[in-house]
Amino acid sequence: MSKEVFILGAGFSYPAKLPLQTKLLDEIFEDKDFKYLEHYESIEKFIEQFFQTHYDLEDIFTVLDRAYLSEEHFSNYKWLDIYEVRKSLIFLIINILDKKLISIEEYRDIYQEFIEYICSNHQDIAVISLNWDTLVEKLIKRYCQNKMIDYCFYTYGIETDHISHINLKASGKENLKIVKIHGSINWLYCPNCQRVVVDDIAIESIAKEELVCPYCKQYSDLEISLENFIITPTILKKFDNLHLKYIWNNAFIEIQEAEKVTFIGYSLPKADYEFMYLLKKVMANKSIRVILAQSDSGSEVEKRYRSLFGDVEFCFDGFEKCF
Template sequence: MNTTLILGAGFSKNSGVPIQSEMPALLTKDRENNDFERGISLVLEGFMRDVFGFEKDIYPELDDLLTCMDISTNSEHHLGIKYSPIHLRALKRLIIYRIFTILEDSFTYSYEVEKLIRFFIGAGLEHTGFLVLNWDTVLEKYISMIDQGIMIDYCNGGKYLTGDRGFKDERGESRRTKIVKIHGSCNWLYCDNCRVLINDTMSKVSTIRKVGIKRSDFELFNEMKGVSDKELLEELPCFICGDAVSAHIATQNYRKSFRANSYPNIWGEAEDMLTNSEKWVFIGYSLPQADYEFKHLLKICELKLRHRKDRRLSIDVVLLNSETATMKYQSFFGNKINRIFNGGIQEYINYLKGT
């Protein structure tokens, strides 16, 4: 593995996907004109108003929303008298459903992004790996456009869904590219009973079913009791044990836990990928404080074998008009950085052409 591309929210932003700071304003906007979508919007708007004093265009940050919910549910405490842990778990499912819908519906094609991915894939699948901090499947979409014969290897030990009730193990495929998603992905499903992880790379499962919204969730909120779309909420059975499966992601908050379920293995793969690379390319990633565990991993991988390597690790950073992020990289990596490109992907492509 010669090069690892580390992709943040700014990478997906090039393809129309909102960044985290833009997400709260979109949570209460109906994606479709029906009672189900309107009900979700009303419930989320009411929660923001009751808990965070939401009014007009001042929305709570996504980190604050999810962190307050997670701490309350994990400790089995209320968040105000209206929102018990049962209510909060249902609210989280509604928020994740709305986020997943936004991620899928917002995608727009970018010629620049395709050209960038094409360049690194062309350098050889065995020489390039991708480490993604986003839940979306933007990268996977471009790889499929470039070559549908390339198999996505999520390095998560999961099964690959091939049909309504079937899967296969594709790790033996020769033409594959490694994509390690340390926060999970919107096309992953997990069974809490038999603990199998399922990769829905072909988008066989609808968003509403993969999130695991339950019929009982509707009864918790007055805004949704009259919704007639409950028949859409059939639980998705695990293809091994028959129990219900649902999304498997680490939500954006300061209480992320990567020590449960499949995440230890995924983070181990990320460590191997980073350690064995000669070059890191950060694209659209701003080194946020909330990712302190990942920043610590970067330091470990940068330093642990440095005394044994003949060549110094090369680090490129691709940003777009962000002096703040530039300063973060300079203070974190110092003179270890090779180049910082603050003109976006096109500036970096122009540089690659000349090398």
């Protein structure tokens, strides 16, 4: 079998009732979790002060990330205030994704054929996901228990018997590549030793927990808090982290070596210009298939695909009917 790459956007997770980015804020505030009331109050106060009736997640993160990355004040918000507001928003997004992932058993049959296909051809297939959620990993655990998820970079585990993902194949394990170029809710990063700790057993959102780096504690007796390892939906994405560079390089190589590339539920948002740049570098002479919703037919999304890649095979009946 020739190599095949699947590129997953938010539309892949939509049949499992995970919210699209355009609906994330609505879902967060509709499903208010009073255990985390201080996070809601922080975000509501920020939005009320700086935005009018129309705004979206990208607008909010662009303001927060601009101030955060520049380490400067924004109006009456000091840099540390911006850091806390941004942290609260990420926390609430992770919280709503975590809640939705609990109920995927109701929808798992929708994905069975796809998951069994990629598992049975795992040596010739890679999955590149732009999603933070762990839906595809949980489905692999459900249907393909003999396959080990391979995030394609050097990882550390919260379990003592963890095998770094980059060493899975060399260790004789059957690895299935899941390249997550925007990070994941089950990854945490230590700002001191720069290790990335992952949960690839339960695949839970450890980014919600207040965890201390076990390695800095063990070797340096330091209490360093681990931080989430996700790229926010903004035009100011920052990819200079060493692990992200390695992940992106793996995404490049997997697409470069593929004969067929299938996009599932990915709308080519303009904020993802770095990924579009990568695609333009490697998509020549590929067989390209795009699976989108009916509402995307004749839309700007379709036009962007045709503009970028020319000859593209489309299916506008959604993932459930197109795969």
